[in-house]
Amino acid sequence: MNKIDTYRHKGMRQKLVDQIRGKGIEDERILKAIGKIPRHFFMDEAFVEKAYEDKAFPIGKGQTISQPYTVAFQTHLLRVGYGDKILEIGTGSGYQACVLAEMGANVYTIERHRSLSASAKKLLVHLGYKVRCIYGDGFLGYPPFAPYDKILITAAAPEIPKALLEQLKVGGCMVVPKDENGKQRMLRITKTNVNDYTTEPFDYFQFVPMLKGKE
Numbered sequence: 238m239n240k241i242d243t244y245r246h247k248g249m250r251q252k253l254v255d256q257i258r259g260k261g262i263e264d265e266r267i268l269k270a271i272g273k274i275p276r277h278f279f280m281d282e283a284f285v286e287k288a289y290e291d292k293a294f295p296i297g298k299g300q301t302i303s304q305p306y307t308v309a310f311q312t313h314l315l316r317v318g319y320g321d322k323i324l325e326i327g328t329g330s331g332y333q334a335c336v337l338a339e340m341g342a343n344v345y346t347i348e349r350h351r352s353l354s355a356s357a358k359k360l361l362v363h364l365g366y367k368v369r370c371i372y373g374d375g376f377l378g379y380p381p382f383a384p385y386d387k388i389l390i391t392a393a394a395p396e397i398p399k400a401l402l403e404q405l406k407v408g409g410c411m412v413v414p415k416d417e418n419g420k421q422r423m424l425r426i427t428k429t430n431v432n433d434y435t436t437e438p439f440d441y442f443q444f445v446p447m448l449k450g451k452e
């Protein structure tokens with residue numbers, strides 16, 4: 238893998254961090270992770286200049302790498318703790334999973350596109366992160382390693398997947414952009430007891446749809 242991270246990239250990355258801080262993200266652990274991870278590695282080499290703009294960007298298969306601010310916001314809502322076991326739905330480029338791993342979480346991530354899952358896995362191994370990349374349908378979660386402290390969905394969910402609520406630990410939370418007529422309302426759902434949940438609504442965001450099955 239021929240990827241290089243130069244001082245110029247680091248400079249662009251620092252500006253991105255300052256922009257995200259300016260948008261209200263104060264958690265230094267999140268900002269540090271974004272400042273460290275070479276986001277341009279997660280995109281096609283032709284788009285290095287775009288990698289440090291605070292924007293989503295196409296990664297093939299009609300999918301996108303999330304906007305850095307969105308990554309930071311979802312990570313903030315997830316209240317990531319060192320050693321948390323986190324299940325992510327929608328590996329995509331692997332960037333969000335990398336941010337969580339850099340913060341010390343134990344990350345499992347599911348992707349329904351075989352080729353995206355394979356390339357994210359290759360890149361994360363290359364960067365030295367121990368993220369488990371699973372090729373599968375996130376609606377089903379991943380029972381072998383359940384329950385999870387936290388669950389993060391990075392695609393627009395038409396409904397809250399029941400299997401995921403079941404695979405969440407009591408006391409844990411799930412962050413999910415829930416589709417409401419084409420825009421997505423960010424929700425944090427906390428499991429307060431085996432069958433009890435509280436839901437906190439946040440702002441609207443834009444995500445690609447969460448789809449059933451694998452490709």
Ligand code: SAH
Pocket residue numbers: 300301302303326327328329330331332333334347348349350353373374375376391392445446447448449450
């Ligand atoms: N977290 C990603 C952004 C991903 S975009 C990143 O940091 O780059 C959303 C991803 O969710 C897409 O790659 C899409 O293929 C995937 N996806 C959609 N529905 C899914 C499902 N049911 N199971 C797993 N992945 C899914």
